[in-house]
Amino acid sequence: MSVKNLGIIGYGHLGQFLVHELSKVPEFEVVKKWNRTPRPEDHVLPLEEINEKNLEDIDLVIEVADPSVIKKYSDLILRHCDLFVGSPTALADKDTFNSLKNLSKQFNRSVYVPAGAFWGGNDIQKMAELGLLKGLTVTMTKHPSSFKLESPLKELNEEAKTRTEATVLFEGTVRELCPLAPNNVNTMAGAAIAAHSLGFDEVKARLVSDPEMLEWHVVEVEVEGPDGFRVSTKRMNPARPGAVTGQLTYFSFLASIKESRFKPKGFHIC
Numbered sequence: 001m002s003v004k005n006l007g008i009i010g011y012g013h014l015g016q017f018l019v020h021e022l023s024k025v026p027e028f029e030v031v032k033k034w035n036r037t038p039r040p041e042d043h044v045l046p047l048e049e050i051n052e053k054n055l056e057d058i059d060l061v062i063e064v065a066d067p068s069v070i071k072k073y074s075d076l077i078l079r080h081c082d083l084f085v086g087s088p089t090a091l092a093d094k095d096t097f098n099s100l101k102n103l104s105k106q107f108n109r110s111v112y113v114p115a116g117a118f119w120g121g122n123d124i125q126k127m128a129e130l131g132l133l134k135g136l137t138v139t140m141t142k143h144p145s146s147f148k149l150e151s152p153l154k155e156l157n158e159e160a161k162t163r164t165e166a167t168v169l170f171e172g173t174v175r176e177l178c179p180l181a182p183n184n185v186n187t188m189a190g191a192a193i194a195a196h197s198l199g200f201d202e203v204k205a206r207l208v209s210d211p212e213m214l215e216w217h218v219v220e221v222e223v224e225g226p227d228g229f230r231v232s233t234k235r236m237n238p239a240r241p242g243a244v245t246g247q248l249t250y251f252s253f254l255a256s257i258k259e260s261r262f263k264p265k266g267f268h269i270c
């Protein structure tokens, strides 16, 4: 299999981790990096230089910056190459989601969404394909300092910091939650992509802020199928207070990029 040329947008925690880890994988070569703050000493270009010329020799762009980057640049990227959406909360915006779906078909490109901290995505996707998925609820519980939220959840989380017991910050649909917690609930956006028969409007989201959660990020998934079929999982990921992403999720992300090589063209969770 030939070497895939990669471009990475975002040179923060995840971007730097991926550049380092992917340099050890012979099947991939990172040929371009972009970031909001350019770093000439590390060959990191500014976002304004995501242009036709710089995308020419790239097979796959990996976005690990911010959902706004997907909204702004996915159109241009998909005209040239495949796209790995590291900030899938962007896809809760109907126009962005539809545009990605249409462009990937029009230009025969692949769009990959990482499973991240979402456990059992393949099984849930199969159930959705077979029309067997009746319900899906994802609950994420973190320490209050691990959230980066918009109003009114931001204020609710400030109150939660003063309590000792856990506070439910949000209960509703993934569609409603994504813009309120754009950097915290990528896992739920991944769930809505996998459970495509339910989608962003029917996958249920619960966000819990728990001052006792000093060492873990917890993701609970409850799946409902026909005739009382149920599956419940609880993923406990070691994470320091203040960490937005648990450690194992970084490696899950890397594994998703490696796996993308074996997927057929189309829209995939991997």
Ligand SMILES: NC(=O)c1ccc[n+]([C@@H]2O[C@H](COP(=O)([O-])OP(=O)(O)OC[C@H]3O[C@@H](n4cnc5c(N)ncnc54)[C@H](O)[C@@H]3O)[C@@H](O)[C@H]2O)c1
Pocket (backbone or CB within 6 Å): 009, 010, 011, 012, 013, 014, 015, 035, 036, 037, 047, 063, 064, 065, 066, 067, 068, 069, 086, 087, 088, 114, 115, 116, 117, 182, 183, 184, 186, 187, 244, 245, 249, 253
């Ligand atoms: N899918 C998943 O499971 C998963 C896991 C972790 C992180 N993420 C997402 O990946 C992205 C990067 O995460 P990270 O932990 O590396 O974050 P980070 O803050 O460490 O790095 C983000 C980088 O992107 C740049 N950036 C930030 N906001 C930007 C904006 N509005 N426009 C352009 N550039 C911007 C910053 O300059 C920074 O270099 C975030 O959107 C995060 O939500 C997804």
